[in-house]
Amino acid sequence: MIRKDIFIPIVxxxxxxxxxxxxxxxxxxxxxxxxxxxxxxxxxxxxxxTEMKIYLxxxxxxxxxxxVNFSTPYSGKVLKYGIMILPx
Numbered sequence: 733m734i735r736k737d738i739f740i741p742i743v744x745x746x747x748x749x750x751x752x753x754x755x756x757x758x759x760x761x762x763x764x765x766x767x768x769x770x771x772x773x774x775x776x777x778x779x780x781x782t783e784m785k786i787y788l789x790x791x792x793x794x795x796x797x798x799x800v801n802f803s804t805p806y807s808g809k810v811l812k813y814g815i816m817i818l819p820x
Contacts, residue, residue: 737784741771741791768795
């Protein structure tokens with residue numbers, strides 16, 4: 733059985749990705765940012781075991797990379813931004 737302190741952020745990521753898939757990126761990133769704040773508050777305020785904090789920090793990194801990926805301008809020219817486009 734999955735614990736609820738990791739289940740809620742995973743569902744938030746899933747809902748955000750679904751909204752972006754259905755061409756609603758504004759609502760998707762609203763859910764992403766809300767989820768990001770929720771995870772940070774969970775790490776700071778709740779008494780969690782170290783392993784759970786590491787999992788939550790990993791989810792935070794995944795969401796931050798997705799936000800940076802979406803906000804990076806892309807004009808179709810790979811050479812314009814060079815190495816910025818490779819990890820995305």
